[in-house]
Amino acid sequence: MPIEKIIVLEDDLVLRKHLEQQLRARRYDVAAVPTLAAAYELLSKDNWDLIFADVQLPDGEGTDLLQQIQQRPDRPLVVIVTGFGSVESAVSCMRNGAFDYLIKPFSSEQLSITLQKAEDLTRLIRVNDYLNKDRADDGGSELMGRSPAMEQLRSLIRKVARTQATVLIQGESGTGKELVSRAIHRESPRANAPFIKVNCAAIPENLIESEFFGHEKGAFTGALNKREGRFELAHGGTILLDEISEISPQVQAKLLRVLQEREFERVGGNRTLKVDVRVIATTNRNLEESVARKEFRQDLFFRLNVVPIHVPPLRQRRDDIVVLSTQFIQRFVRKHGVNVTGMSTACKESLLSHGWPGNVRELQNVIERAVILCPDGQDLQPTHLGFGPPAAPMAVPVGEASRSIPVAPAAPASAAAAAVAPAAPLPASADSIQSLADLERAHILHALEVCDGNRTKAARHLGVSIRTIRNKLHEYGVAGRDDEAAAADGASGSSAGAA
Ligand SMILES: Nc1ncnc2c1ncn2[C@@H]1O[C@H](COP(=O)(O)OP(=O)(O)OP(=O)(O)O)[C@@H](O)[C@H]1O
Ligand SMILES: [Mg+2]
Known part of the structure; x- marks a missing residue:
């Protein structure tokens, strides 16, 4: 049961006892009090899931309570209990954030319906919180590190979090860009609103527009029902456009409009929708270079790059x-x-x-x-x-730092991945060192071979997006399965939120 603890705030002794009894009979943990002051006292000491509150109380009104509660991070739901004569004030309570209202006298069945609705909503909120909490099992979302660069990064995060500015986070793979974006959301005034992540590289090109903006029923083959897009879901909160460099010119143009006007239409729809979202984008490619190569729109780059954040590599x-x-x-x-x-x-x-x-x-x-x-x-x-x-690490100067060459590849993430790791013997002299590009090519082709040419499977084992595989094969001039089939695989295999 998601609801456990309930406050009954009612000055009429008979009504208070009656409601308290009914709730106890349903096995809730109940505290019943006659004044606002007593209710505040309870709220300051413990977490409560639900409050039944009378409108007129000896020391104030139920609306005061609503205002106080809106500021708490663990807001309990409030059901206003009111006499027939004060329905109007109940309506105003609803406007101020009350969850529901009951008119006195109410039946046991009416009470059950209200409780059921509150249980359902609380459950949804809890599930949502859980899904928003990033990978709680493997490690929390705290940005660790005490280097001057990290301290600087943290202070920049605090500064931009307060603003509504669009942020572009650049940095190599694995440096913590997503963690930074979550920290910005968490420290912003939008912290209690949704944080929605879209992994632009994991979504097949032909589906990305509807993923962003939603679609109307019948907009395309397979669009059996209307569906809201991620921008709509993020309303009031933050949207993370992960690996932004991967979107097509057509979607780039639509995204530009959202960033400029905060409006869009669903695919197949003609109603213009307005949203209030804070946009954060990440990329591990150098977007300036993509702009120079005309792969990424310059105007979109400027719109995204309002506050640039660079996450430095660990070395x-x-x-x-x-x-x-x-x-x-x-x-x-x-x-x-x-x-x-x-x-x-x-x-x-x-x-x-x-x-x-x-x-x-x-x-x-x-x-x-x-x-x-x-x-x-x-x-x-x-x-x-x-x-x-x-004794093996060999130091080679690489630009800003000298790196050592790992003698064995890092541990594969799973047994299946182990099966696709090439067993290349490592060279003994510097002359015979293969380039990373050659190793990468060999490794990708080997993975594909082991996975019977299934790009989705290979991508999953390699820990990259299907689009990366597609681009690489294109680069190598290797023809594979047609992209449509691969894209369909990608749609079923890689959930949009997955890294
Ligand atoms: N400063 C940090 N403190 C703690 N954990 C970190 C830190 N930076 C990164 N990590 C962890 O490293 C992993 C990679 O981080 P993250 O996904 O944010 O990287 P990324 O830059 O988005 O990588 P990619 O470009 O591959 O998507 C995550 O598990 C994250 O929790
Ligand atoms: Mg990332």
């Missing part, structure tokens, strides 16, 4: 590596119920000399695997990290 904030590792160890020790005591100095050194091309995501995966491999009651050692023999 540029090495101070964070040990801090993050320590916190990840604690997290995974809890998650897997093991007893790892910490990490050895050699392990720290090994972590610090790694290049982290996969950034924080890679670090997180490495630590999770290490925690599982490490025997109970011991510190993590370099061997648990899966980087290969400890």
Whole structure:
């Protein structure tokens, strides 16, 4: 039962006792009080799910209570209980956020109906909160790290969160762009409204417009019912357009209009809808370069880039590596119920000399695997990290930092992924080092082969979008299954919210 605790606020003793009894009989935990002051006292001490409130009370009106409650993060639902003579004030209470009203005297059946509605709504709210909470099991949504770059990032987040400005977050894969976007929403005045994420790369091109803007019944084959788009769902809140570089020129034009006018039409509809949404976009490509190559509209880029945020790669904030590792160890020790005591100095050194091309995501995966491999009651050692023999890292200067080359690929995410990892022996001399592009090509083609040419399956195992695979094959000049079939696969296989 999502509703457990109820306050009955009623100054008439007989009515108060009666309602209290009826609720107790339905096994609710009830507190019954005659004044607003007493109700505030209860609210300050505990969380309540529902309040039955009389309109006229000795020390004020039910509307005062509504105003107070609107400011609480854990708002209980309020049912106004009113005499026949004061229906008008009940209506005004509804306008001020009351959930429902009951007119005295009411039957046991009327009470049951109201309770059922409150139960249903509370359940929906809870499920929604749960779905909005990002991956609670694998790690919370807190941005960790104490490097100057992270502190700067945090202060920028606090600053922009207060505004309505559109934000463009750029940075390499795995640096924490999504985490940053969630932090902006959480610290903004929209925190209690929806946060809706659209993964632009995971949605097949032909469906993206209806995903954004919704569609009317019969708008296209398969549109059996009217459907609201993500922009509508995000009304009052924030929409995250993840991997924005992946949208087609046609959808770019429509998005530009939403950003300029905050209005759009559903696919197949002619009614113009207005929305109030804060837009955050992320990309791990350099959008300026996409603009220069004429793949991305310049006007759209300017609209998105009102507040640019750059999340630096992990190799540029090495101070964070040990801090993050320590916190990840604690997290995974809890998650897997093991007893790892910490990490050895050699392990720290090994972590610090790694290049982290996969950034924080890679670090997180490495630590999770290490925690599982490490025997109970011991510190993590370099061997648990899966980087290969400890003496092996070779430092090569790469632009801003010197990276080491991981001797073995990071742990595959699943057994199925392990099956598609190529068993290429690693070269002994620098001359024979294969380029990353060649390795990537070989790895993608190998994955496709193992997955019988099924791009969706291969994409899932590789942890990339089907669109990435499609683009890569295009780049390699490899013809595969037609895109329509692959797109249909993508629609069923990859949920829009999935990373
Ligand atoms: N500063 C951080 N503190 C804690 N966890 C982090 C941090 N940065 C990233 N992570 C974790 O690393 C993983 C990748 O983060 P996120 O999904 O935000 O990256 P991203 O930049 O959006 O990557 P991509 O471009 O591949 O989508 C997540 O599991 C996230 O929780
Ligand atoms: Mg992301």
